[in-house]
Amino acid sequence: MKEINRLPLWYNNSYIGGFNNKKTEKCKEIIYKSNQFDVVSIGWGREISLLYDGWVYSRVENTATCVCPYINTMVNILTCLRNPPKRILLGGGGAGTAGIAMNIQFPGCKMIAVEISSEVINIGKEYFGANSIPGFTYIQDDLSLYINNVKKDEFDVIMLDCYEGINVPQCLDEAFIVKCFSLLPDNGAIVFNMPHNQRVLRSVYKTLCEQGLMGDWVWREGSTQ
Numbered sequence: 001m002k003e004i005n006r007l008p009l010w011y012n013n014s015y016i017g018g019f020n021n022k023k024t025e026k027c028k029e030i031i032y033k034s035n036q037f038d039v040v041s042i043g044w045g046r047e048i049s050l051l052y053d054g055w056v057y058s059r060v061e062n063t064a065t066c067v068c069p070y071i072n073t074m075v076n077i078l079t080c081l082r083n084p085p086k087r088i089l090l091g092g093g094g095a096g097t098a099g100i101a102m103n104i105q106f107p108g109c110k111m112i113a114v115e116i117s118s119e120v121i122n123i124g125k126e127y128f129g130a131n132s133i134p135g136f137t138y139i140q141d142d143l144s145l146y147i148n149n150v151k152k153d154e155f156d157v158i159m160l161d162c163y164e165g166i167n168v169p170q171c172l173d174e175a176f177i178v179k180c181f182s183l184l185p186d187n188g189a190i191v192f193n194m195p196h197n198q199r200v201l202r203s204v205y206k207t208l209c210e211q212g213l214m215g216d217w218v219w220r221e222g223s224t225q
Helices: 069-080 097-105 118-127 143-149 174-182 198-210
Strands: 010-013 023-026 029-033 037-041 047-052 055-061 087-091 110-115 136-140 157-160 189-192
Touching: 029 118, 037 118, 047 118, 055 097, 069 097, 069 157, 069 189, 087 097, 097 110, 110 118, 118 136, 143 174, 157 174, 174 189
Parallel strands: 010 055, 087 110, 087 157, 110 136, 157 189
Antiparallel strands: 010 023, 029 037, 037 047, 047 055
């Protein structure tokens, strides 16, 4: 592990109230720093976080437990499936925290994590234990291009967690989501982390309904609807 820089760093904890109601906190140690990314210790046990331009992107404890509330929520939703997923495509692989959570909930599953940033992949391997996650494989690629080479029924679940800063890349639009649905088996599922933007949420929901792709229910964290 690289030498720790002990200078203070303030970061935005986007898990508290969403992107529009951020809480700014001070980290304990800076473990890695570049122009866009930081890996920091926040002082609670052995928790470390990956920051992108000061925003929390991934968080683990002892490189073995995912402590990102929204990722754990996305993974836990999949326990409602009739059969546990065995083949999972992780769009926006990040530091591997989704892989950690998936492996805990669905041991033995195979995961392909498509991540566009080579720096994030290296961070995941060096600091977040991504190399030691059973069944977890990184592929460095643009997900919007990679998806065109995916065969139908190749994955049981597609999990989308792709962001540029606090925005979803424009190429991951409604047509892209419809494409993802078309690749799934009959009992497959997509779970995606949507922005805190009601216009985008309504647009995606409308498209899914028009395409006849809505399941029996839609669940949003913090909502009973």
